[in-house]
Amino acid sequence: SFEVKIASSGASFQIPADKTVHQVLSENGIEIMVSCEQGVCGTCLTRVLEGEPDHRDLYLDDHEHAANDQFTPCCSRAKSKTLVLDL
Numbered sequence: 076s077f078e079v080k081i082a083s084s085g086a087s088f089q090i091p092a093d094k095t096v097h098q099v100l101s102e103n104g105i106e107i108m109v110s111c112e113q114g115v116c117g118t119c120l121t122r123v124l125e126g127e128p129d130h131r132d133l134y135l136d137d138h139e140h141a142a143n144d145q146f147t148p149c150c151s152r153a154k155s156k157t158l159v160l161d162l
């Protein structure tokens with residue numbers, strides 16, 4: 076698991092292996108717009124302020140993945156212990 080932190084509120088959530096970032100945030104009243112939920116459409120794209128995403132999408136290109144400043148919370152995860160999201 077890893078932790079996701081919401082920059083605006085400071086709230087943080089553990090993301091267990093069997094749930095997506097989007098699922099956990101949604102359960103806690105933080106709604107991110109999603110569409111495909113498979114990393115294809117880019118609808119859920121969210122800015123990352125700190126931490127290293129584990130990109131699982133097909134939407135961003137290699138260069139954008141390497142920048143680590145945005146990710147797709149419908150399917151992508153984290154390599155670092157914490158991701159701080161610009162939400």
Ligand code: FES
Nearest residue numbers: 110112114117149
């Ligand atoms: Fe389509 Fe996340 S909802 S990429």
